Amino acid sequence: xxxxxxxLKIALFFIFPAVxxxxxxxxxxxxxxxxxxxxxxxxxGEPTWIGLGNYTAIFGDELFWNAMGVTIQYVVxxxxxxxxxxxxxxxxxxxxxxxTFIRGALLLPFLxxxxxxxxxxxxxxxxxxxxxxxxxxxxxxxxVAFFGSEQWAIPxxxxxxxxxxxxxxxxxxxxxxxxxxxHLYEVAxxxxxxxxxxxxxxxxxLLRPVLVLVLVVTVIGSFQVFDTVAVxxxxxxxxxxxVIQMYIYQKAFGExxxxxxxxxxxxxxxxxxxxxxxxxxxxxxxxxxxx
Amino acid sequence: MTTSTAPRKxxxxxxxxxxxxxxxxxxxxxxxxxxxLVGVAVAxxxxxxxxxxxxxLSSNSALASNAGNLLPADFSWGAFKRVLGLQTTEEAxxxxxxxxxxxxxxxxxxxxxxxxxxxxxxxxxxxxxxxAFARLRWPGRNxxxxxxxxxxxxxxxxxxxxxxxMIKNLGLLNTMAGMSLPFLFMTPFAIFFLRQFFLSMSREVxxxxxxxxxxHLRIFFQIVLPNAAxxxxxxxxxxxxxxxxxYFWPLLVGxxxxxxxxxxxxxxxxxxxxxxxxxxxxxxxxxxxAALPIFLLFIAFGKKVVNSxxxxxxx
Numbered sequence: 001x002x003x004x005x006x007x008l009k010i011a012l013f014f015i016f017p018a019v020x021x022x023x024x025x026x027x028x029x030x031x032x033x034x035x036x037x038x039x040x041x042x043x044x045g046e047p048t049w050i051g052l053g054n055y056t057a058i059f060g061d062e063l064f065w066n067a068m069g070v071t072i073q074y075v076v077x078x079x080x081x082x083x084x085x086x087x088x089x090x091x092x093x094x095x096x097x098x099x100t101f102i103r104g105a106l107l108l109p110f111l112x113x114x115x116x117x118x119x120x121x122x123x124x125x126x127x128x129x130x131x132x133x134x135x136x137x138x139x140x141x142x143x144v145a146f147f148g149s150e151q152w153a154i155p156x157x158x159x160x161x162x163x164x165x166x167x168x169x170x171x172x173x174x175x176x177x178x179x180x181x182x183h184l185y186e187v188a189x190x191x192x193x194x195x196x197x198x199x200x201x202x203x204x205x206l207l208r209p210v211l212v213l214v215l216v217v218t219v220i221g222s223f224q225v226f227d228t229v230a231v232x233x234x235x236x237x238x239x240x241x242x243v244i245q246m247y248i249y250q251k252a253f254g255e256x257x258x259x260x261x262x263x264x265x266x267x268x269x270x271x272x273x274x275x276x277x278x279x280x281x282x283x284x285x286x287x288x289x290x291x
Numbered sequence: 292m293t294t295s296t297a298p299r300k301x302x303x304x305x306x307x308x309x310x311x312x313x314x315x316x317x318x319x320x321x322x323x324x325x326x327x328l329v330g331v332a333v334a335x336x337x338x339x340x341x342x343x344x345x346x347x348l349s350s351n352s353a354l355a356s357n358a359g360n361l362l363p364a365d366f367s368w369g370a371f372k373r374v375l376g377l378q379t380t381e382e383a384x385x386x387x388x389x390x391x392x393x394x395x396x397x398x399x400x401x402x403x404x405x406x407x408x409x410x411x412x413x414x415x416x417x418x419x420x421x422x423a424f425a426r427l428r429w430p431g432r433n434x435x436x437x438x439x440x441x442x443x444x445x446x447x448x449x450x451x452x453x454x455x456x457m458i459k460n461l462g463l464l465n466t467m468a469g470m471s472l473p474f475l476f477m478t479p480f481a482i483f484f485l486r487q488f489f490l491s492m493s494r495e496v497x498x499x500x501x502x503x504x505x506x507h508l509r510i511f512f513q514i515v516l517p518n519a520a521x522x523x524x525x526x527x528x529x530x531x532x533x534x535x536x537x538y539f540w541p542l543l544v545g546x547x548x549x550x551x552x553x554x555x556x557x558x559x560x561x562x563x564x565x566x567x568x569x570x571x572x573x574x575x576x577x578x579x580x581a582a583l584p585i586f587l588l589f590i591a592f593g594k595k596v597v598n599s600x601x602x603x604x605x606x
Contacts, residue, residue, distance in 0.1 A: 006428035010507045014427065018420035018439070021476020026442040029453035036453065043456070089332055096325045104593045105333045107600065108340070111585050113536035115554040116578045119561060120343055123571055131342060134359040167336065171600040224446055227538045231558050245448050252452055253543070265449045272446055 037263035042256045054263035064264070066239050067247040070154060071223060074243060077158035078222045083215065085162065086169035091203075093170065094177040103174070106167030114164070114227035121160045122147065122232050147232045150240035157228050157241060169214055176210025177203070212283040219279065220272050244268055347371065347576035354571055370576035393573075394548060395580065398556035402581075404467060405541070405552050406534040409474035414527045417481035418519075422511050424482065425489035426497070436486075443479040447539065455543050465547035474534065481526060488522040489515060525599045528592055532585060553581040 037054055039047035058064050093103060109117060124130050125146040133143045146156040180203065188198045226245040229235060235242035235250070242250075244264070252261035345363050346354065353365030372378045374395050423429075424436045454473050463469030496518075497510055516523070538554040545551060551559070557577055561569065589596065 005430060007423075007507070008429040011423040011427040011429040011432070014419045014423035014507075014511075015435070017416035018477040018482065021416065021473075022439060022442065024457070025454055025473040025476070026445060026450060029450040029457065030445060032453040032456070033449055043459075088328075092325055092329050092332070096322060097329045100594050100597055102329060102333060104589070104597045106336055107597055108589065109336060111532055111589060111596070112582050113538065113554050113585075115536075115538050115557050116582050119557060119574060119578050120339055122561075123346065123575060124339060124342060126571075129354060129571065131359065138359070163335070163339075166332075168600065171597065175600070220446070224448055226448075230538075230542075231561065248448060248452075252455075258452060258456070262452055265446075265452060269446055269449045273444065276444070 033262050034266060036259055037266045039259045039262075041259040041262075043258050044256070047259065050259070054260050055267075057260070058263055058267065063239065063242070063247065067242050067244045070240065070242060071225070071244045074154050074158050074225060075219060075222050077155055078161055078225075079215070079219055081158070082162045082165055082169055082218065083211075085166045086173055086214075087211075089166060089170035090173035090177055091199075093174050103167075103171060107171060108167070109164045110168040112164075115231050117160060117164045118228045118231035121156075121163070125156060148237060150237050153233050153237065153241040157225070157232065160228055160232075161222070161225065165218070169218060172214050172217075173207070173210060176207050176214075179210075180206045208283065212279060215283070216276050216279050219275055223268065223272055223275070343575045343579055346572055347579050349572050351570060351572045367572075370570075370572035371580070373570075373573050374576045374580055393556075393560060393577075394551075395553075395556070395577065397548070398551050398553045399580070401467075401545075401550055402535060402552040402554075403584075405470055405537075405545075406531050408467070409471050409534045410527055410531045412471070412475035413478060413481055413530055414523060416475070417477045417526075418485050418516065418523060419511070420477060420482050421485035421489050422515055425486045426492075426510075426515065427507070436482075439477075439479050439482060441479075443483075451539065451543060458544050464544055465550055467550055470541055470545045470550060470552075473540065474537075481530065484526055485519065485522065488519050492518055525595055528588065528596060529599065532588065532596075535584060557581055 036047060038049060038051055040050050040053065041047035089106065125132050127133060127143060127145045127148060130146075132146075137143060144152060146152050184202050184206070185198065188202050193201065224245050225243050226249065229241055229243055229246050230249075233241045235246045245268070248261050248264045248268070251257045251264060345361070347370050348363035348366055348368070349357075350365040350367040350369055357364035369378065369382070373382075374393060376393060376395060420439075424432060450473075458464060458469040458472070461469070463472070492515065496514055536554065537552075538558075541550075541552045541555050542558075545555060557574075560577055561574060
């Protein structure tokens with residue numbers, strides 16, 4: 001009888017704490033979150049079931065569509081620049097500068113808290129006293145209210161997070177580059193392929209699985225941008241930088257509208273799942289050309 | 292896992308390229324250009340931190356008139372004193388501080404407790420679970436593991452609202468317990484990470500111990516944990532850094548002064564001073580103090596962190 005159940009008894013003992021954590025802080029919250037999204041719930045009373053009420057309201061909610069648009073604008077800017085810069089850095093590290101010191105230096109901003117990075121750039125990009133505006137005025141450029149203008153708030157926040165994440169993303173891509181067998185480059189070299197040709201015909205195809213993974217991780221991460229926004233603009237000016245997670249936060253804790261906030265986070269969850277699914281399918285992430 | 296061994300073979304290539312310095316060969320301009328780009332990237336990364344230090348060592352009143360001065364404007368330790376509570380209120384106001392009490396030592400203590408407790412619990416309990424998933428044979432093992440893994444897909448914001456309600460219902464708002472509990476027991480990533488290492492360990496020592504009558508607890512503590520010290524240390528390091536930097540959850544449940552951590556404390560510090568008259572040198576001194584443990588960890592274990600990123604990215 002023990003052979004069929006194996007080490008079940010002792011296994012239960014070993015996974016017991018993890019199961020508590022899983023059930024209490026992942027499973028139950030997930031079910032409760034979905035349930036609350038169908039209710040009207042202002043934390044003080046009891047949740048009342050309103051069916052799809054929150055979802056239909058969200059559909060006609062201009063602030064939601066604004067938050068969605070702002071978030072997508074942020075994601076596109078952030079991921080676009082971050083991936084390109086990181087790819088460049090990874091290639092540089094791979095070809096010329098493999099030293100741990102340089103990789104470490106580039107990683108440093110990623111290890112420092114979002115809040116600290118946000119405050120640092122909030123200071124450097126200050127309209128009056130920030131060094132960036134100071135330097136811009138030396139070369140004759142007009143001063144820019146980076147965090148304070150509707151036009152610049154999101155690009156600025158995207159820039160700050162590109163700065164924070166570029167080294168990290170570069171390291172992930174660098175790890176992928178190192179797994180490409182050297183003899184493929186030697187063959188390309190013997191065939192007289194130019195560096196550009198080698199890049200597009202050897203490096204990129206073989207890097208694709210890693211790039212897809214990096215894209216999935218970073219896109220999902222940047223859809224949930226919050227800390228930088230909360231510390232610098234708090235969603236303003238007007239609604240210019242009110243990203244979706246900021247909107248959820250304000251609905252729940254500003255207006256105590258937990259039902260509506262829950263429905264918003266269900267929608268965010270579904271979007272993230274779709275993004276991951278589409279990216280994996282579209283870019284055929286789990287297949288490598290190496291096989 | 293290939294990445295963890297990769298840097299060792301690169302040691303030889305750490306020296307700058309010989310081709311540029313050798314008199315016989317022409318200068319390889321492409322290589323020089325590449326190094327210039329690397330230099331620019333490192334400068335762009337490091338310079339803001341130096342600017343942070345420069346601002347923290349300036350006096351607030353002098354910052355306004357010396358915005359572009361590269362050295363500290365009117366050098367002063369005042370900002371650090373202010374942040375660490377070593378200045379009187381009058382001195383602080385004279386230096387351009389808000390005069391509001393900043394409980395930095397308390398926030399620092401809270402950050403240390405929060406990050407240490409959650410890291411220790413999360414790594415230890417995840418190691419226990421990983422042991423069950425990697426080394427024990429029981430029905431449904433892989434199915435349960437797969438269910439655990441799917442939670443990696445759930446975005447933190449999604450569980451944050453119901454978790455907040457649960458912590459509130461338990462009466463744990465503004466307590467260390469309420470802040471720590473959701474992080475204490477496991478993350479799917481930690482279990483996944485450690486399971487990979489436990490799977491690769493040889494069964495022989497374990498079986499020898501079994502014959503000696505050792506039970507699983509002893510095997511776990513005396514064989515598996517010591518043998519996996521390196522990956523456990525790496526995971527603990529990454530977890531600690533993540534927990535030290537955590538902002539959203541402490542913002543929701545740990546607003547109260549008594550349990551406020553540094554990240555929340557800094558954002559409160561910023562919002563306390565009136566708009567347009569921010570205590571910039573105080574703020575930068577505060578961010579430096581808050582980032583100091585990360586800088587120290589980085590100096591001590593930088594190589595370990597850097598080399599583990601290739602693996603940790605596979606979340």
